[in-house]
Amino acid sequence: MRTRIFCRALFLSLFVLCTTSCRSSVVVDTANTDSIVFCKAEWDVDKQAGFTVKKLAITDKSLFESNQYITLIEIPPDSKRRLAFTVAKDTLLTTSELAQRTDAVAAINGSFFDMKYFNPVCYLRIDGVELGENTPGKDDTINRKYYQYASIKLRKGKPRLFIPDSNRMAEQQRPDSNIMTAGPMLLWKGERVPQRDDRTFVTHRHNRTALGITADGTIILLTADGRFKDIAEGLSLNELESVMKWLGCVNAINLDGGGSTTMFVRGRPNGGLLNHPSDNNRFDYQGERPVSNAILIL
DSSP states (O other): OHHHHHHHHHHHHHHHHHHHHSOTTOOOOTTOHHHHHHHHOOOEEEEETTEEEEEEEEEEEEETTEEEEEEEEEEOTTOOOOEEEEEOOSSOEEHHHHHHTTTOSEEEEOSOBOTTTOOBSSOEEETTEEEEOOOOOSSOSSBOOGGGSEEEEEETTEEEEEOOOSBTTGGGGOOOSOEEEEOOEEEETTEEOOOOSSOHHHHSOBOEEEEEEETTOOEEEEEEOOSBTTTBOOBOHHHHHHHHHHTTEEEEEEOOOGGGOOEEETTOTGGGBOSOOBTTSSSSSOBOOEESEEEEEO
């Protein structure tokens, strides 16, 4: 009896400690130790005009028994900032170059692409012009690949997520002027989306880029650095799901990751790079990979 009372008191004390120390955007699962660690973590916060940049460095292997370096941009629902898609067209450019050639104040890398032919391999439409399609599989040219099952549509610069039909040409029938397909979907209507367990892309830890939307309409753009076990190991897709859910997202999509993962804010040190792109195999700010497309903050 005493043991039961003690355990209950300990649970309540942890709950109170975590919920009182959390930022309002973080949702804590008191039955999950990683959730509590994430909730209690101290973020470096930098307020910008219309959005906020937050950085989190876990250096004691307390989150998923690993070290992590996570950066996010948080855009409140009343912000005048808007999102836009951009594409390099017949070449590859870094995310920072794609941002700097426009009036973008910030950017993250976008969807998947072919590094040899430069073209997007997921559907992309910008201002009504189709610039990329869902490339077919070797044996199934009708249905889409598993990383093409989530899409972003922009309406007046505000993102909305949707799950497209299994037919890989389905986006062509939609009226929206701006669509970017990627995937898989991480969260849908507040629930975790089951992920495949037969792909290292899903189960292994990698650099990750994601976009999420909270219940009140806050937009979260997130990067998680990876490929450096002692500094930033990266996240599996299930771990990325957890992070986006703890941040309060009800819908969230996985974007291109790995060496493509990049977050840029104009005017910041290190050429505007906030994370550590890993295409040079070093944990610094020099490893930015040229990509096909990006998501801009205007």
